[in-house]
Amino acid sequence: MKVNGANVQLVDTAIRKDGTVYMPISELGNVYNVEVNIIKDTNIVTIDSLDRELIKADVTKDLSIKYKARFLSKTVDKVKKGEKVIFVSDVKDGWTKVRTQDGILGYVKKDKLTNKIAVRETLETKPQIEGKINMFWDYYSEYVKAPDRTGTSIEGVNVVAPSFFSLQKSDDVKINDNATRGGKEYIEWAKSNNYKVWAMFSNNSYQEPTSKILNDFKLRQKLIEQIIELAVKYDVDGINIDFEYLKMSDKDIFSQFVIELAPRLRELGIVVSVDVTAPDGSENWSLCYNRKILAKAADYLCFMAYDQHGTSSPKPGTVAGCDWVEKNINKFLKQEDVAKEKIILGMPLYTRLWKTDINEKITSTVVNMNQVSSNIPSDAPKTWDEETKQYYVEYNSEKYKFQMWIEDEKSIEEKLKLIVKYDLAGGSYWEKDRETEGIWALTNEILNNK
Numbered sequence: 001m002k003v004n005g006a007n008v009q010l011v012d013t014a015i016r017k018d019g020t021v022y023m024p025i026s027e028l029g030n031v032y033n034v035e036v037n038i039i040k041d042t043n044i045v046t047i048d049s050l051d052r053e054l055i056k057a058d059v060t061k062d063l064s065i066k067y068k069a070r071f072l073s074k075t076v077d078k079v080k081k082g083e084k085v086i087f088v089s090d091v092k093d094g095w096t097k098v099r100t101q102d103g104i105l106g107y108v109k110k111d112k113l114t115n116k117i118a119v120r121e122t123l124e125t126k127p128q129i130e131g132k133i134n135m136f137w138d139y140y141s142e143y144v145k146a147p148d149r150t151g152t153s154i155e156g157v158n159v160v161a162p163s164f165f166s167l168q169k170s171d172d173v174k175i176n177d178n179a180t181r182g183g184k185e186y187i188e189w190a191k192s193n194n195y196k197v198w199a200m201f202s203n204n205s206y207q208e209p210t211s212k213i214l215n216d217f218k219l220r221q222k223l224i225e226q227i228i229e230l231a232v233k234y235d236v237d238g239i240n241i242d243f244e245y246l247k248m249s250d251k252d253i254f255s256q257f258v259i260e261l262a263p264r265l266r267e268l269g270i271v272v273s274v275d276v277t278a279p280d281g282s283e284n285w286s287l288c289y290n291r292k293i294l295a296k297a298a299d300y301l302c303f304m305a306y307d308q309h310g311t312s313s314p315k316p317g318t319v320a321g322c323d324w325v326e327k328n329i330n331k332f333l334k335q336e337d338v339a340k341e342k343i344i345l346g347m348p349l350y351t352r353l354w355k356t357d358i359n360e361k362i363t364s365t366v367v368n369m370n371q372v373s374s375n376i377p378s379d380a381p382k383t384w385d386e387e388t389k390q391y392y393v394e395y396n397s398e399k400y401k402f403q404m405w406i407e408d409e410k411s412i413e414e415k416l417k418l419i420v421k422y423d424l425a426g427g428s429y430w431e432k433d434r435e436t437e438g439i440w441a442l443t444n445e446i447l448n449n450k
Helices: 183-192 207-215 217-234 248-266 291-297 322-335 409-421 439-447
Strands: 015-017 020-022 034-039 044-049 054-059 063-066 075-079 084-090 095-099 105-109 113-120 133-138 159-162 165-167 175-177 196-202 238-242 271-276 300-304 343-348 350-357 362-368 382-385 390-396 400-406 426-430
Touching: 063 105, 075 105, 084 113, 133 439, 159 183, 159 238, 165 207, 175 217, 183 196, 183 217, 196 217, 196 271, 207 217, 207 248, 217 248, 238 248, 248 271, 248 291, 271 291, 291 300, 300 322, 322 343, 322 409, 343 409, 390 409, 409 426, 409 439, 426 439
Parallel strands: 133 159, 133 426, 159 196, 165 196, 196 238, 238 271, 271 300, 300 343, 343 426
Antiparallel strands: 015 020, 034 044, 054 084, 054 113, 063 075, 084 095, 095 105, 165 175, 350 362, 350 400, 382 390, 390 400
């Protein structure tokens, strides 16, 4: 049997009964870092995480272990003076929840325990980034060399995510290694500035090839092995999984892929982040992600909070209104049950210029943040939209009506405030070189409280 890519010898084997496969619980310690004990006298199985604190205490006198935290509750076990029990938690009115040596849970008065000793401390995993994450995606296609950023530094940034790796359109696992051209120099530049490198791995939105690989165990394992080899080869600090336009039917198998990949990389000290969209959208854009499961498996989810109104939108609108972004942050936290410390808020460094002709035909073009002023008339009136937290511009020509919801430093500042308000893991930006000059000082000031 393989566990996280390594061969292990099972003492007991799995069995299949009535179409269901049962794994021997005694073997789970290899997978989940737990200690499993079978107490034959009481026919109880205890499972303890080896990553969590374990406290034992001595009993000061012969005691009855109660079913509920009150004297009149029934007795579920008895312990003698000097025996040890496992401390579970303190509860109300001076009672303590414990577990006896027979594996039975119950309650005793707190003052009947002494010599509480932590026989195992909680395993604290130090995060790779102290404080808020402030990262950007650095996208370039497989047809060009990695950008040369030698001699530059970016204020406040602590993570960069260059588009190093991507799937080829193939029935087999074939990967574009875009780090072969300028990647080594890029990594040297990043590390000289103390930036972590979380290399982006994209599926290039190839829906069918992605589906074939994910649903074939051997191909999926081959993909995982190649990702690990590339991560080790280039000594990157993280892998950013950017799989988009998945089939909704592949929702669970994509989660399984991340579940299988993440521990392999984590053993090497490599962070795993997964890019996801806003919940409750279309099947292949939004409903194809199980955000709760992905968040539990990966270190971070990067919420790509943009294209609220995209190319196919039937009406003009903002790319990322602050009201829409905040609404979806709350969906992540409540509806999707994703922990706040797992969420990196992705923000756009671009907007769209919408054009409507006399026949109500609507088209739009992407305008980078640093090109907004050159794409609208200097005398076009700007009005602040309190809901989207953006400046809105509307003007007309002889044949067209033009509209733009501007992304600038002020609108990004409002989104950064949401990271602070909800105490999220940090922020990221799509994509480098679309920004205006002052954006990095702004992100540094808000995320790093400087």
